[in-house]
Amino acid sequence: METLRYRFPGTQALGSAELHALVGVVASGNLEVLVEPAALDGAMEIEVITSARGFGEVWQAVLADFAARHPLRDVRLSLNDAGATPAVVSLRLQQALETLAERGSDA
Template sequence: METLRYRFPGQHDLTERDHHALVGVVASGNLEVLIEPTPLDGAMEIEVITSATGFDTIWQAVLADFAARHPLRNVRLSINDAGATPAVVSLRLQQALETLQEGDAA
């Protein structure tokens, strides 16, 4: 198991501060994403726990792309990975964000 940590500057606050979103299932070739508001001095932090070691540059690229498209502030994402492909990672991140935004509208 490998643990990777990333921090990105944020620009946009979540509109609702008292909820979180959990999507995905940790199973062969998949992952789960937990997104939750956390005071982080305006940053977005992402922690990845993965069974696939040696892919930190790929994780960096996928997560930097997500952070550039969605520069959230004061948000922590926790990712538990069982070998998902970059496309699945991007899909789950987008799904977590959409689930969180659906909670904002409720």
């Protein structure tokens, strides 16, 4: 197992301090994403726990792209990876944001 940590500057608030989302599953070729608010001085922190070692540069590229498109502030994302491809990672991250948006509109 390898643990990778990334930090990106953010400009967009998550919304309510109670908003959180959990999407995906930890299964072969898949990924679980937990999004939760956190006091991070305006940053977004992403922690990846992965069974696939040696892909730090790929993770950096995929997550930097996500952070550029969605510069969330004061939010922590925890990713539990079981060999997901970059496309699956992007899909799960988008799914987490859609889940947050749905919960925010229900409030």
